[in-house]
């Protein structure tokens with residue numbers, strides 16, 4: 762059930778998005794992990810250039826790994842590392858694995874406390890998901906760029922398949938709200954409409 766649309770696939774090819782010199786972090790014996798990379802470390806410079814031509818300046822990427830059935834029962838929203846009071850709006854996600862894992866989104870409760878520190882220099886607001894109202898869910902496809910909303914509570918409900926998420930974060934358009942970035946993408950024919 763969708764109450765609000767919190768994801769869109771984009772008309773951005775991503776076959777050659779990753780830098781051939783980049784290696785996935787070693788996750789032997791790990792159930793989860795978060796890493797961050799500068800754009801030129803993880804992405805193919807040609808891809809970063811092509812995407813920049815469309816007006817999207819990719820500054821960095823967060824990489825998330827979750828092992829099979831690694832569920833936290835919490836949802837969080839993303840906050841800029843360097844500006845702790847600025848909530849992030851969106852990520853451009855590339856997925857490997859996790860084709861039985863749903864990303865889920867929830868209504869934002871009233872916030873009356875400070876964020877808590879997370880991995881890779883990130884900070885988060887966290888809530889138990891059983892206290893939240895779900896508004897959208899989606900299994901993010903492999904080999905697509907999916908724009909996801911990260912300024913409201915969200916999480917991944919893991920299944921049996923391990924899942925990598927490479928979440929590109931943009932510099933120039935980060936000051937838009939979700940409705941604005943959606944419209945920005947739509948005007949440039951970058952957005953694939955959904956039901």
Ligand SMILES: [Fe+2]
Nearest residue numbers: 837838839911
């Ligand atoms: Fe997040």
